[in-house]
Amino acid sequence: MPARFTCDGEDVSPKLVWTDVPDGTKELALVLEDPDAPGRTFTHWLVWGISSSITALVSDAPFSEGKNDFGKTRYGGPCPPRGQTHHYVFRLLALDDEVDLEPGADRAAFEDAIAPHILAEIRLTATYARH
Known part of the structure; x- marks a missing residue:
């Protein structure tokens, strides 16, 4: 992943683009997670x-955000320990209904809300290392 999108850069979210949203999709949700974090998967971003009808996620698109594991309600870019390479998985989820969550919801509430509504999921994995 380019440094611009990490704690070593501007810590802004990358533009994500997709096509072929499944029929019946009412809403999309997005998770960015680091499965290589010590102890457990680390949540960097929750979006719903x-x-x-949107085919690209840019910073000014209307959406709601949950609390990440940095304790912030926004994108938190990759920031692995120095000398380690971590994988960062973007999960885009097609949902058959709108999610009723308050902004700032945590990962558990997010997962509970979306689980019964997932029609399809696609993943994009990037890596980042700090030297």
């Missing part, structure tokens, strides 16, 4: 309320 993305219109099914």
Whole structure:
């Protein structure tokens, strides 16, 4: 992943683009997670309320965000320990209904809300290392 999108850069979210949203999709949700974090998977970003008609996620798109494991309600870029390479998985989820969550919801509430509504999921994995 380019440094611009990490704690070593501007810590801004990358533009994500997709096609072929499944029929019946009412809303999209997005998770960015680090499965290589010590102890457990680390949540960097939780997003929901993305219109099914949108095919790219940019910073000014209307959506709601949950609390990440940095304790912030926003994108938190990759920031692995120096000398380690971590994988960062973007999970885009097509949902058959709109999610009823308050902004700032945690990962558990997010997962509970979306689990019964997942139609499809696609993943994009990037890596980042700090030297």
